[in-house]
Amino acid sequence: MSLNHSLDKRHALVTGASRGIGYAVARQLLEQGACVTLMGRGEAALKQAAASLAVHGEVNFASGDIARQSDVHQAFAAAKARFGPIDILVNNAGQAVSQRFDRLDEAAWQQMLAVNLTGTFHCMQAALPDMLERQWGRIVNVASTAGLVGYAYVSAYCAAKHGVIGLTRALALETARKGVTVNAVCPGxxxxxxxxxxxxxxxEKTGMNAEQARGKLAERNPQGRLVQPDEVAEAVLWLCQPGSAAVNGQSIPIDGGEVMAG
Structure with a gap:
C-alpha cells in the first residue's frame, strides 16, 4: 500500500483490533496517516497491539465490551479525549458459535446477536453524531459471506450477520446526503x-486432521484458499478513502468468488 497519507489526522476507531482483520485494518489506516484507537475486551492484548503498531503512527487503545452500551460510551469518550471526534468507525469485533439448530440454546443465540449485531449498533450510534455534525464520516462493518448466504450449523451467526447488512443498508440511506457513507465488507x-x-x-467432530479441515474450508473459495486479513483490510481502507464517497450501502464480498459461484 502506498503511503500517501490520504487519511491524514482522521481519527479511526477499530473494534476487535488486537489481532486478525482488526489489527490489519488498524495498521493500514495508520500507514495512511490516520490516528487510530484500538478497541476490544482484552486490555493486555490491546496494549501489546498498540505497542507493536506505534511504529506506523499515532495509536491508542480503549477496552470495553461492545455488547454493553455503557462500555461503548466510556471507550468512545476516552478515544475522543485523546484524538478528538471519530471520523472513521470499523466494526470488526465478532464471534461465531457452531451448533446444530435444534441444539442451539437461547444463551448462545443471544450472545451471537449481542456481539455481532447489537454491538455494531451500539458503536454506530455512538460514532454517528460527530460525523453528522462535521458532515464527513466513514462507517465500515465487517460482516461475512454468512450475511449474504446461509451456512449450516451457524444459524445464529448467519442471522446476526444478515442483520448487520440490513442495518448497514438502512443507515446508509439515512446518511446519504450528510457526508457519511456506511458500507460492509463480507469476508469468506x-x-x-x-x-x-x-x-x-x-x-474434533470428524476425525480429520487440521490440514484436511483447513482444506475443507478452503474448498468453498473458488480460488481454493483462505482469505488473508490484509486482503480484507485493503477493501476496508478503500471504503474509508475520500475517493470512495460515491460507494454507499454496499456489502462487498471478499471471498475469491464464493458468493458469485454459489
Whole structure:
C-alpha cells in the first residue's frame, strides 16, 4: 500500500483490533496517516497491539465490551479525549458459535446477536453524531459471506450477520446526503481465530486432521484458499478513502468468488 497519507489526522476507531482483520485494518489506516484507537475486551492484548503498531503512527487503545452500551460510551469518550471526534468507525469485533439448530440454546443465540449485531449498533450510534455534525464520516462493518448466504450449523451467526447488512443498508440511506457513507465488507473464510476455532471443531467432530479441515474450508473459495486479513483490510481502507464517497450501502464480498459461484 502506498503511503500517501490520504487519511491524514482522521481519527479511526477499530473494534476487535488486537489481532486478525482488526489489527490489519488498524495498521493500514495508520500507514495512511490516520490516528487510530484500538478497541476490544482484552486490555493486555490491546496494549501489546498498540505497542507493536506505534511504529506506523499515532495509536491508542480503549477496552470495553461492545455488547454493553455503557462500555461503548466510556471507550468512545476516552478515544475522543485523546484524538478528538471519530471520523472513521470499523466494526470488526465478532464471534461465531457452531451448533446444530435444534441444539442451539437461547444463551448462545443471544450472545451471537449481542456481539455481532447489537454491538455494531451500539458503536454506530455512538460514532454517528460527530460525523453528522462535521458532515464527513466513514462507517465500515465487517460482516461475512454468512450475511449474504446461509451456512449450516451457524444459524445464529448467519442471522446476526444478515442483520448487520440490513442495518448497514438502512443507515446508509439515512446518511446519504450528510457526508457519511456506511458500507460492509463480507469476508469468506479468512485466516483468523474464528477459522482456527472452526478447524478445531471440524477435527474434533470428524476425525480429520487440521490440514484436511483447513482444506475443507478452503474448498468453498473458488480460488481454493483462505482469505488473508490484509486482503480484507485493503477493501476496508478503500471504503474509508475520500475517493470512495460515491460507494454507499454496499456489502462487498471478499471471498475469491464464493458468493458469485454459489
Amino acid at each position: 473464510y479468512t485466516e483468523t481465530d474464528i477459522v482456527r476455532e472452526a478447524v478445531a471443531n471440524i477435527t
